[in-house]
Amino acid sequence: MNETVARLLARSNRLGADPANTNYAGGNTSAKGVGTDPVTGREVELVWVKGSGGDLGTLTEAGLAVLRLDRVRALVDVYPGVGREDGMVAAFDHCLHGRGGAAPSIDTAMHALVDAAHVDHLHPDSGIAIATAADGEELTGKIFGERVVWVPWRRPGFQLGLDVAAIKAANPRAVGTVLGGHGITAWGATSDEAEANSRWIIETARAYLDAHGKADPFGAVVPGHEPLPEAERRARAAALAPHLRAVAARDRPVVGHFTDSPAVLEFLASEKLVPLAELGTSCPDHFLRTKVKPLVLDVPPAASVEECVARLAGLHEAYRADYRAYYERHATPGSPPMRGADPAVVLVPGVGMFSYGKDKQTARVAGEFYVNAINVMRGAESVSRYSPISEAEKFRIEYWELEEAKLRRMPAPRSHAGRVALVTGAASGIGRAVARRLAAEGACVVIADLDADEARAAAEEIGSTDVAVGVRADVTDAGQVRAAVDAALLAFGGLDLVVNNAGLSISKPLLETTEADWDVQHDVMARGSFLVSQAAARVMIAQGLGGDIVYVSSKNSVFAGPDNIAYSAAKADQAHQVRLLAAELGGHGIRVNGVNPDGVVRGSGIFAGGWGAQRAAVYGVPEEELGRFYAQRTLLKREVLPEHVANAVTALTSAEFSHTTGLHVPVDAGVAAAFLR
Known part of the structure; x- marks a missing residue:
């Protein structure tokens, strides 16, 4: 990276980091310098300018468009006039230097045609306040004197570039302009000078507003419209x-x-x-x-x-x-x-x-x-x-x-783009895999788990708070369930998809199963799924947009195995909730389906919490061999992983299954005794 580009990027990042200077993805910066023509080996004048769609605060070299100045300037001779100026954007492609780089933006002409080595175009609040004032031109002269020139509104494009270039040439003392209804432009002989001029315009405008502005620019407070606590x-x-x-x-x-x-x-x-x-x-x-x-x-x-x-x-x-x-x-x-x-x-x-x-x-x-x-x-x-x-x-x-x-x-949206999902028990195992997969398909995800720190960590692993947030939720507590749903509403504005995954298992035969064993498993899985589905359904019905509720049940909901009566009974409860709610909520466009996994040992929070050791003892195999043991008793002889369950949940909640509700999908590698009948 040459020094000109390095200084341009540093200036851009500094300016773009402060929203007082410009909005996200708004404005652009540029620098002029020399490069080598790859064909002739001769030096040529170039302009590096932030490309279309980039953001100054995070701009990298790949986000710059690099153009030959002689070719851009030559476009002035073939410019067909303001009525056809949109066609000039395509002409910029013929001015590019070398391969790669970003697509040139509509503001390229302003940067290339202005006779200054460095140019900034920004959208600061203080500058736009002057630009949108009814007497903005008069205010510009009063605030800045000859150092900043008013430019009447013109839509961004080639003509605006010509206008600013002409103003710069006619006003040798000027360091920038206020673009009517739009923003500001500043320039300098060096990168530091351009940045200083940009900041001076922004800060001078702000200081004027602070010193001369009315205390109540929006008028009086309307009685009864004060903010709620x-x-x-x-x-x-x-x-x-x-x-x-x-x-x-x-x-x-x-x-x-x-x-x-x-x-x-x-x-x-x-x-x-x-x-x-x-x-x-x-x-x-x-x-x-x-x-x-x-x-x-x-x-x-x-x-x-x-x-x-x-x-x-x-x-x-x-x-x-x-x-x-x-x-x-x-x-x-x-x-x-x-x-x-x-x-x-x-x-x-x-x-x-x-x-x-x-x-x-x-x-x-x-x-x-x-x-x-x-x-x-x-x-x-x-x-x-x-x-x-x-x-x-x-x-x-x-x-x-x-x-x-x-x-x-723009690329086609992913399968779950625009959807908001809440996954319970999502800090580990199946829930975590489901949350990751839904986010990968474009969904915004709320990770709910009994462990708040683990929930937040799982969310951070997926991405920023624009993609995932973690919240604490004990699904046996109706208040905490409502709070988790409210968190989804405040974070992402709605709720479209719920995955009832929270669960635990205590493996004991009938005579050793205590009432507490029974109650805790039914509280988490049967009662918890009911509370989450109820809270989610209220939101989905109010939205009127349909939705999906998925229960992560178990092969045990339909298959009788030894020494797990409480767990299997709770899973059977969940399985029947799927059928009941599918019948009840279908009129609202809400689909309710289930996934029946089996033998998900690796990565499973339940198996790691003691269930694996208990089941291994029941079957007489070492705990570390339990996954392979389960795989060998299946028709496909394949071990089931959390990601396989996540695949099923994602498919069920996609548009491809838009006409499916009340279904249970086995994800068990084939257990004939658990075939649905």
Whole structure:
């Protein structure tokens, strides 16, 4: 890596690490330098610029597009005008230097054409507050003098690059621009100078807002709309979550994210909430993920959940009609089809904000972007009036063919994408394998286990909190079960799939089995599965999206073996719950199925906890040979592992089994005596 690239990456990572400088995946940076033409061996001028879809905070060399400056500059001579500028993005491909690297972004022209060695384009809240103020041009002159120049709104593209380049040439004292309705651009002769200029613009704008802004930019607090106390607030959020997800997911599956930060709660309690929310966001990166505006559940926090749900139904239909009308007002014959009319952000006064996306990261980023928008509105309203770009321009961004092409290039979603799963007893053995496999297929997973530390460790092994979270749950306690389900709702916005896996076994003959032995196994497996299924079904019914409940039962639920009456009876209870609930919940689109494993010794928490030694003693084999012993008594002569059970659970809950319910799938390598009849 040459020094120019190393300095560019270091600057990008520093700037991108602070959300005050730019939003996730927003903005871009560049550096100009020299490289060697691989054909002629001569030095050529190059520009390295963050590529399409990358994030400054985590940018690596692979995320840079590298282009020949002479070729990019030559595009000026063939530029067909603003009406056909989208075609220039494809032309950038013919300016690339060497193999590999990221695809050039729409902002490449701004970086290449501006006569400066280093250029930053960022989306800071303070800068966008000035950019979206009704008198933003006047404020820019007042705050920055000749050092920063106002650029009227123009959609990102080749023409904007020409505009900024011309402004730089005409204003030799300028170190950057405020891009109307959009963000800022800064430049410098060195990487350090460009970064310093970027930070100076951001900090100068922030200092002006702090010094001159009104104390109550959102107006007075609406009586009765103050935030609920934290515990009550989060309980209300969990109660509303299934109903809100039903609203957000009518057109396509989504995962949710909940935010109740002070900035959000302040905005939701204010008298300007509804009119400002109606204006929507402004920065192009924002409403690509937040939609043109949010849905506001305009009921006081003291209202009951039932009142909220009743009001939500009408608001949702009105939102969908309004969004369709917005699309039809601005769509042209060449516009991409409407992507869905459900909100991506729902604001609930006194409670918080729910944001939605195809996965947790997308949902979380949408929420972060709307917090950016709140900060922008606060800043603009504090010194002026918030005045975002027009609805027509928002539509041009939201339904930009270049963005549509980017969506078409994305890989097909995995089988469980957009689904939220809760797996009990998932810190080890079968449960852990199931959680890993579901996450690998795109699901968000809540790992529930009696051992909270082990649950969290298992979740961290799978990935970040955008993928998996660990919670403590004693499935015999209805309160803890509800808390685990609430944790799923607050972490991921809903619940689609439950795996009843928690279990234990005490191997004893009838005469040695105590009442305590009987009770503890029935409490965990029979009662526990009932409590988890009941709590999950309430959520799934409220969502109206269907769902899956899977019981990890056992070959012993249908086969009589020696010295395990309590365990086998509890498993038989679970097996019949599958049939009963399949019959009861089918009308809600909820499938209930079971998996009957046998002989899962390696990696099993139950076998490691003493069951293995007991069963080995019953069969007269060394404990370390128990897995192979079980395998030899099967038709296939294969040992069953936790991963094989996870495969069955994943298949049963996939679209391929969409018409299957009430089924028990043996995962025992073939035990003829346990064949289902």
